[in-house]
Amino acid sequence: MAGKGAVGPIAVIGDVMVDRYIVGSVSRISPEAPVPVLVHGAERIVPGGAANVAANAAALGAQVILVGLTGADPEAEALKDALAAYPGIDLSSLVADGGRPTITKTRVMSGRQQIVRIDAEILTPPAEDTVARLVATVEEALGRSSVVVLSDYAKGVLSDVVIGAAIAAAQAKSVPVIVDPKRRTFEAYRGATLVTPNRLELAAATGLPDTTDAEAALAAEAASRQFGGDVLVTRAEKGMTLWRRNGQVLHVPAQAREVFDVSGAGDTALAALAVSLASGHTLETSVHFANAAAAVAVGKIGTAVVTRAELNAALDASVPEGAQPGALVDRARAAAVIAGWQAAGARVVFTNGCFDLVHPGHVSILEAAAREGDRLVVALNTDTSVQRLKGPTRPVQDEAARARVIGALRCVDLVVLFEEDTPLEIITTLGPDVLVKGADYREDEVVGGDVVKARGGRVALIPLVEGRSTSALVAKAKG
Template sequence: MIENFNFGRVAVLGDLVLDSYINGSVGRISPEAPVPVLLRAHHTAVPGGAANVAMNAATLGCTVELIGLVGCDAPADTLKKTLSGSRNIDLSGIVADPAWTTITKTRVISGRQQIVRIDEEFIDPIAQDTRTRLIDAACRAVGRADVLICSDYAKGVLCDDVLKAVIGHARQLGVPVIVDPKRKDFAAYRGATLVTPNRGEIAVATGMSLGSDADIERAAREVSDQFGGDVLVTRSEEGMTLVRRDGRVTHARARKSEVYDVSGAGDTVVATIASVLSAGQDLETAIVIATCAASIVVGKLGTATVTRHELSAALSAEMREDGALVSIDRARALTEGWRHHGARIVFTNGCFDLIHPGHISLIRAAARQGDKLVVALNSDASVARLKGPARPLQDEQARATVIGALRDVDLVVIFDEDTPLETIRALRPDIIVKGSDYQEHEVVGGDIVKSYGGSVVLVDLVAGRSTTSIVRKMLPG
């Protein structure tokens, strides 16, 4: 689970923005013009643009180095003050240029309704010496980073020579590069590992109409050819589509949520992906988690971040099955989804004919080994072959109901073979748990699990407890 991730170092390079919010209430229309009159209540400021990306990554637990450009002005001081609240963000890579104006976006809000946005930006081409300072700061940060994010808001920091120099340096060091783009032509991002356009941005870059999954996939492949990497298309309420260079496609559907404000949602997505990658997880896992993070942040008003606790709780809610009995095919889909949420899958099996303290002890010990516990039950026919024609005492549906009701059990499956070998091959658990009456080499499927980095755990049993012994006590004489 995400609570167990060891997040690494992320470098964030891009356009820095100060997001300012004037909040109040509207009770009348101005007599001077047909506009609402806002009774101002309070004024707040938070990091925006690449600075918001940095805050999102830091909030999840990454160590972040932020590189960008500000002016020598009051908004720059305010922006740095908003960032200084996070101990995880290094601000030494922020370059100040007196010829630059710190970009500020001021939103006027009544209740949860945005009335107007006022942008302050006077963007001129960045001087060569300033570009050199940005490149030097970014290259130093990349040398210490696990992942580089280029957050492009089309404000000038990510000009061609900066992109070429920094992405090239990252490639030399083997550091993956994620770009949140704003160009009409993605060729400027050549060398990036992943680019994350939204539906509108990829439509502009390709000139295509994007009405279906197939349209999205075709457009993603076209822009992939422009820069040479993978493409993740963010699709608002439809979730995200990842198109890999090797042809693989992954659709991550969005979680239903109440949408208050989409500002900054793209920042959360790219920051979450980079954070999960920095923890050593794969890209598919990162995207599933980022989809969940985006659904949380759009439920907040204004530019916001998602905490590790919030994300963990939401992911746990998505993964909950509460001991359901499902088919092997359904279990395969569920465990694969859990794995992409960062969960470690634990597997144990048995007949579980009459539940006794020994069974409970085994299941509790198994659940402690990972995040999700799958219990595989021998079918009635399988039990009869193993135990004799008088067994099982309870049919498979009854046994599955009892096992599934235990709070430590997340999923129950039934297998008809004498051993769970095929079930283990299908579900690919991370950990197999059996009782200490086995030796490790005797555990069915243990060699398979260990072949892909999993493990076998043997736990102590409760002495003298077995279904067979209970049955014997029930017999007369």
């Protein structure tokens, strides 16, 4: 069931790295050459590249199997030590190759300012026997996984052979494959479910710009033609654009309040996406969740890991202050907040309606709805949609007033508006666990019931309170 218990296992396959930070302070230029003199302060090592994806997924609560290539050197041991801080990462699938160094990126920092980066890496493809060991390891790991992530930094692990083996094994098990690409074209990823290029990777693969949302969607569509799956473009300060093969497009604006260091935000987003999908959420919900996680990552210095607690705190804080609980939020915020609640194990109940003149029948059904789960989200018809449904004299109260009243009820956690004639689209975007309607409906008549059930949720029908309705109140008031 969505949002319950330990998530995964997620297989993260790709280029693992060591990110080493040498931090000190600079107050003078060397007399020997025009270079800064760093007074050494501290050193730290954190997982980088695919290992950073694994650390982020584990910090968000997933079980992770990490497949990658290390050297047989002290850096490999340091990487394993750093990863050991994250319970839930299985390191037994790391393949050691004595002929290569463990990829290491050393950043020399004066405070928060990076002065120089020193890379230790060999980019020649691994020898045949190493590739064979990788393929065998990938196939074994895939047998235990519910989502596969290919974290490609073009350092040699994700050769055509290894990509092909991973995708074939995943397809045989109907397990989704998400790829963070580095190749100039995406043809090698044919059969993957989703590829997540950043702006540069998208431009390199398609030659197309992504300056506007419309351009991003067109470029994503062109990228999709190269491998046949969905495309999520991570567009730095412009947020994310999802293009799906069914033609649906979702643009999610960046949420970051403070931006300190964007490096590794793509790894965090990728990990959050995989965790959310492994929890049973829709791709749309998972994109909102990933975007919220990336917003936390860019507020941290260096290669950063975002924990479930940090993400939950950020999601709660994204509900406007002073209005909690029951705040009226826009759809993108609602999706991110709901995905966060679900990742923390909460069952989210959804119901919808006009709630024009609120009466005891409304209150009873909302209280009963809230008892069906842990959090209650109410989708409120906008004024124009109420007019279409109930005629030009309605609503009596405008949407802001109706949202204020419903949001003030103790049992309501979030209010969101919807404009469409049915709530199908908003239910699909928000991905609740329980869909509540009045018992005047039959279960098979409930719009969105199929969507909720398809992802492990349920429909609950609640008995109506007889003799109570807004229309009756309006008629009575008119005399």
